[in-house]
């Protein structure tokens with residue numbers, strides 16, 4: 040290990056592996072660096088990278104860590120288990136399919152899926168109809184997750200309330216959890232929520248010693264980051280796996296535990312030393328991030344409230360005491376903060392991007408500051424404002440969907456969506472004359488019924504406008520006759536109104552930032568439409584819009600904001616966790632938002648401690664202190680705290696606790712931000728999947744829309760079938776790898792496992808049983824040994840990594856290593872699928888995985904049982920390398936040509952979703968096709 044720049048404490052934390060280790064690390068003391076170096080150290084000590092688990096708090100943190108480790112460890116990190124705990128549990132459940140009800144293929148519900156599921160069921164199916172007015176679905180979900188993460192037995196919960204004279208409400212909520220859990224645990228269900236993944240894996244380990252032993256053998260060392268924010272069941276899982284070797288290091292900071300409201304338990308951290316044999320504690324106390332005054336301020340602030348004594352210090356020089364900004368109202372706070380921002384930029388050499396303004400809630404607390412930033416034309420980006428549903432392009436799109444689906448809006452929808460006249464919108468872009476003429480005849484809730492071709496003709500409406508208006512009306516007529524999915528309709532609306540065309544033109548030709556944002560918002564919205572439709576299981580627009588109306592903003596992606604510009608950053612303190620900025624302004628530090636008066640848990644129903652794994656109380660006031668502490672410890676140079684002392688707001692007690700003499704007024708701040716201290720934006724490595732590369736080869740413009748901008752396209756008919764075939768094959772191959780003989784009853788079982796719904800049973804089951812059995816018999820003829828099934832890989836090139844999974848690697852009967860990709864179709868389709876490039880990329884990525892070279896690459900077409908070989912000579916592999924290089928370069932240079940001959944452009948199944956858009960754009964230059 041290179042020890043340049045590591046402190047003694049850091050070195051010790053990296054090299055200590057003799058017993059369980061708790062690294063207690065203050066803010067900015069280099070936790071991430073220590074974690075990375077420790078993994079490298081372990082590998083250098085001879086630990087097998089595939090037998091190390093690194094558990095991170097977010098997927099982003101896992102990706103970042105993997106990227107850092109690649110630099111030192113190269114390919115060997117590809118199969119290292121670096122992930123969130125959820126993903127780890129998912130992988131483990133999939134690895135032991137025969138020991139639980141879900142097999143190895145099940146879907147994981149993300150937060151939005153879970154919301155949609157509960158929202159659709161809680162009233163009628165979970166028995167909570169009576170309590171609709173008292174329940175927020177968000178709180179209900181919080182309660183369910185808390186129960187699951189504490190392994191609460193639902194029956195005991197219901198009994199508890201019954202025996203202890205619980206209210207009807209308490210009993211009903213407890214019963215609803217019982218139903219929720221029973222539904223998800225039903226063997227016919229194929230979806231699990233995040234918490235349930237953990238609970239199921241925990242139960243599996245508890246009830247099955249064989250699995251526990253196998254998992255223990257699979258891993259030699261466990262590292263857990265952000266340990267202070269783990270929940271009880273996560274901790275219990277690792278405690279089970281790590282015994283009896285106890286090769287474990289956990290890293291965390293109890294002062295930065297801020298997810299208790301979501302079920303994290305800081306107790307895991309506080310009791311680690313008591314629970315693990317001979318556990319050692321190492322403290323990281325030297326802060327490398329902030330100037331002396333800032334470190335002293337937050338250390339003094341937290342000192343009296345710590346369980347583990349520590350003293351954070353820094354060798355960084357003095358720079359400035361924290362700045363205090365006073366105002367007397369929210370409006371004047373907006374002005375005061377923006378005045379300080381301007382001062383920093385104009386007089387102190389700061390750049391906008393050096394500055395982060397942090398809030399408890401961006402959505403509720405930032406509007407005055409945003410108004411002022413806009414008034415002063417200061418660029419800013421927001422995270423966590425989450426107002427996608429308030430963007431005009433989204434609202435207008437929904438209004439048009441309402442018309443086309445002949446839906447009459449309810450009061451809530453009227454208030455939300457009909458607060459403006461769509462006739463005047465940019466979405467329709469009608470002539471002033473047309474708007475005037477239509478205003479007199481149009482029913483705003485029922486626009487498309489208010490006119491027909493004759494009306495438009497009589498009113499003498501301009502031709503292009505008439506075309507758009509009739510286009511929409513035709514969609515309504517078609518929808519009445521033969522309703523299509525809302526996602527398909529989404530594209531048809533964009534085509535009929537030519538809105539996408541106008542936005543893309545502005546964006547591509549004029550680099551218009553507003554058009555860029557609107558396009559990206561539409562792309563985000565297309566994904567939400569897809570999710571809601573998937574979860575609604577109904578073609579009725581009413582169910583669709585009802586569900587959509589209730590989605591809380593924290594369950595969806597934020598609206599898009601400007602990119603690649605020097606802009607002030609606005610975000611919540613939770614989002615800023617783990618980040619650092621030269622200048623941080625904590626906004627709205629008032630008593631109402633930051634106080635320690637609120638001592639209690641506030642959950643929809645109190646869960647009795649005796650039924651929970653975590654017996655300690657969650658203390659909200661302690662947590663709000665920690666949130667404030669996390670905010671204070673983000674800046675490198677300048678910490679400013681803004682508060683309000685006026686009629687409605689008083690300063691937070693935290694300001695008193697820090698002591699006014701420890702601040703300076705904004706007017707007395709006179710430091711200069713040196714050129715070396717500016718914020719350096721993180722260049723993120725882009726990840727491309729193989730399917731996106733394939734899309735690029737087929738048509739770069741489709742890649743641009745789908746993979747670069749993120750537009751969701753409706754899944755094709757063959758996709759569902761392909762997924763089932765792949766799952767069945769995977770199962771067959773795993774069994775072959777385990778050396779099991781397979782007979783027809785096994786095949787029937789496998790097919791039934793994956794053809795679960797009525798539709799796929801009716802359509803595919805019988806044929807699939809025959810095809811799969813035939814395949815198995817054939818496969819026995821060419822497979823000598825199965826080496827890997829669905830092996831994940833990454834092929835890295837500069838800033839882009841291509842990720843994928845190869846279906847199968849075998850030793851064939853000629854004893855050569857062969858890589859096979861399965862296609863669920865006939866061989867004649869292969870020419871359209873770039874399968875040769877695909878296999879060569881796999882070949883490049885997996886070249887060093889085996890002791891021998893990969894001799895053959897082949898595609899197997901399942902429909903006609905053909906195995907087709909491709910050339911993987913060095914010459915061809917080199918050509919593929921150059922092809923990837925040029926694709927990556929083109930993506931970086933944003934070169935996205937249209938390919939009118941592409942395989943998806945115009946097929947029997949229909950046109951590409953972006954065909955009309957291309958046609959219109961091309962029409963500008965070629966005058967139509």
Ligand SMILES: Nc1ncnc2c1ncn2[C@@H]1O[C@H](COP(=O)(O)OP(=O)(O)OP(=O)(O)O)[C@@H](O)[C@H]1O
Nearest residue numbers: 044045046066067068069070071072327328617618
């Ligand atoms: N030994 C060292 N010498 C100099 N700088 C260091 C050293 N170790 C870490 N750093 C730097 O200190 C800063 C903070 O490190 P890091 O982000 O890993 O801290 P952290 O402990 O994760 O902080 P937090 O918990 O506040 O998010 C980084 O800029 C990092 O490069």
